[in-house]
Amino acid sequence: MVSPSAEMQLSKERILGWQKIFKEKWGVEYTFTEAEEAANNLIGFFDLLLKIDMRENPQNYTKKVKNKKK
Numbered sequence: 001m002v003s004p005s006a007e008m009q010l011s012k013e014r015i016l017g018w019q020k021i022f023k024e025k026w027g028v029e030y031t032f033t034e035a036e037e038a039a040n041n042l043i044g045f046f047d048l049l050l051k052i053d054m055r056e057n058p059q060n061y062t063k064k065v066k067n068k069k070k
Helices: 012-026 032-056
Strands: none
Touching (some): 012 032
């Protein structure tokens, strides 16, 4: 299981929302624990993709400062 960092933990309401989406979209009935794990895995996966992209394309993540006109 991919474990997202602590600041990305989902609330109970979000987990229940994922549980509902899984059932409605894919017909899969997860327990709360299974839905929590699936949702956290998905978030962890995208967190990993972002970290890889930030490493591979740092120019896309530098803060751009606009010149101030006086």
